[in-house]
Structures are given as structure tokens and as C-alpha cells.
Amino acid sequence: MKADRLVATLLFLQERGRVTVAEVAAELDVSQRTARRDLEALAAAGIPVYSQRGRGGGWSLVGGARTNLTGLTADEIRALFLVAGPLATTPELRTTLRKLVRALPATLRGDAEAASRAAAVDVTDWARTPVTAATPHRSALQRAAVEGERIRLGYEGVGKPARVRVVDPLGLVAKAGIEYLVAGTEEGLRTFRLSRVTSVEPTGEPARRPPDFDLATAWRELAGAMEDRLYAVTARARVAPDALPRLARISGGRLRVGDPLPDGWTEVWIDGPAPRALAAHVSGLGSRVEVLEPPEVREWLARLGAELVALYGTQG
Numbered sequence: 001m002k003a004d005r006l007v008a009t010l011l012f013l014q015e016r017g018r019v020t021v022a023e024v025a026a027e028l029d030v031s032q033r034t035a036r037r038d039l040e041a042l043a044a045a046g047i048p049v050y051s052q053r054g055r056g057g058g059w060s061l062v063g064g065a066r067t068n069l070t071g072l073t074a075d076e077i078r079a080l081f082l083v084a085g086p087l088a089t090t091p092e093l094r095t096t097l098r099k100l101v102r103a104l105p106a107t108l109r110g111d112a113e114a115a116s117r118a119a120a121v122d123v124t125d126w127a128r129t130p131v132t133a134a135t136p137h138r139s140a141l142q143r144a145a146v147e148g149e150r151i152r153l154g155y156e157g158v159g160k161p162a163r164v165r166v167v168d169p170l171g172l173v174a175k176a177g178i179e180y181l182v183a184g185t186e187e188g189l190r191t192f193r194l195s196r197v198t199s200v201e202p203t204g205e206p207a208r209r210p211p212d213f214d215l216a217t218a219w220r221e222l223a224g225a226m227e228d229r230l231y232a233v234t235a236r237a238r239v240a241p242d243a244l245p246r247l248a249r250i251s252g253g254r255l256r257v258g259d260p261l262p263d264g265w266t267e268v269w270i271d272g273p274a275p276r277a278l279a280a281h282v283s284g285l286g287s288r289v290e291v292l293e294p295p296e297v298r299e300w301l302a303r304l305g306a307e308l309v310a311l312y313g314t315q316g
Helices: 004-017 021-028 032-045 074-087 091-103 108-114 138-147 215-230 245-252 277-285 293-313
Strands: 049-052 060-061 149-155 161-176 178-185 188-193 197-207 233-239 254-260 266-271 289-293
Touching: 004 032, 004 060, 021 032, 021 060, 021 233, 032 049, 108 178, 138 161, 138 178, 138 197, 149 245, 161 188, 161 215, 178 215, 188 215, 233 277, 233 293, 245 254, 245 266, 245 277, 266 277, 277 289, 277 293, 289 293
Parallel strands: none
Antiparallel strands: 049 060, 149 161, 149 197, 161 178, 178 188, 233 266, 233 289, 254 266
């Protein structure tokens, strides 16, 4: 778009001080004729741009004039680049940050560049498994959400084949390094993990947006429902002193610790999505954890124990 080119041309002028038509054309990947028209358009719009002919000539801002297109303070710029710099992993984000740097006054540009180098993001866990939702469909989903266009979404559930459904994209949310699409469906608001999206096809129809929709509020409600499922079952157990730190590490915020028992062990309560999942969760600690209730978790532990004995108990 011409407006984008004019802004980019002005930022290029601010960065270089003096530029030629050929340099502007190369920087913006346009013809020299287009670059000259854009420079003339800036002058016609009242920007103090002038040209000088001859050797060493070119286009400049009168008196080295500068336009601060950001309106940001030094602290705001530092905070922005500390966060945004490490996340600039796509060509679009890197280009955006370069343009923003050019828009800054020279006195603030050094701080911005230093801040972008002062932080890093590792997108893998300790098993070197990517934890970000890298997907070729992210840009298409984001565009559909911003432009309010209904899409045909191909989505592959856990253990289920991919299928296509028509949804109304409402926004993207990142939680713990994983990105989700919040969308309206025939069943109401739903979340779709971006890494499981297999296709995105615009329908050309406007998306239906609920009245007074707020993405943050909607996400809190959806996330609350998911969290409720993670805390659907509670097991009461007793744990040995040496196993309590390990149980706390693997349970995270789903462990509540009670008072020490007379025998030195500690009473605890562990939350989980289902009896089978809770049994699998604590089984690695062996006899150092004893589940007292509910009986469904104890039954699954007994079943797991029997399977392990059948598999390994006869080996010498």
C-alpha cells in the first residue's frame, strides 16, 4: 500500500539522513519511478523533504528534521524491545522491529537495540521438544480473526482423524508457550490448538461475533472449564518424607500438603482429571506414596501393579 511505502520512505530518510532515489527503490523493492513519486508525495504533504542535484546530492529532511512516529518514552521503548526482540522469529516481526527502530530518535535507538539483545527465548523444553505452537496456518488464522472472516478449519484432535468444520475466528491466545484459536462454533465458543490445525480456507462470509465479546474474558471462562476438568478427581494419600519433594515437583499446583502424621509421613491431597490419570501420576513413586481414597484410584493402582508384575516379575 502507498501509505505503508510513504512511512517506510520517511523512516529510511531519518535513518540515512540523505538518500538517493536508487537507494529508496532498492530498500523498498520498488521501481525508481515509484520511489521518486513517493519522495515527491512526502514533500507535497508538508514533510520538510527536499532534493539536491549534482554530485553528492539526493533527498534529505530540511535541517535534519526528524519525526517521532512512536510517541514512546525511553522506559516504554526499553520494555517493548525486551519483550519483542527475542520473539522476532519471523520475517514480518523482524521487519516491524527494524521499522520501529528507524522511527526512534537517535538518542533512543541505541537503548532499543541493546534491549532487544538483552533477552532470549528458548522455545524447547528440557527434552528439546518444541513447546511453541509453530504452524504454517498462524498468519491465516490471525488475518481471519482481525478481518472478521468465517473460515473452514481443518483440525486434528487427540487420537482423532482431521475433519473440517466452519468456525468464526475471534482471536488467538498464548498460554505456557502454546497458542490457541478461540472461535465460535455451532456448539458455542471453542478452543483449537494451533499445532493441530491442518488447513484454513476463507469462506468470504463475515464471522459472527457475539455482542460485547471480549477475548480475555472469554478465555478466562474457557480456561476455567478446562482447569475444572483437570481437577475433577481428588485423591487423599500419605507420602513418605523423602518422596514428598518429588511428588510436589511432578504435581505442581495440584498438590495440597497437610500436617505430618505420627509415623513421620504426611497427609496430602492430589487433584487430577480422572482416577486412571491420578494412578499413573503417583505410581512412579512406588510404595513411598499410599493412596487412601477414593477406591477407584486404588483399583487402578492395583491394576497397574499387576500388569507390571506380570511383565517384569518373572525375570531373573
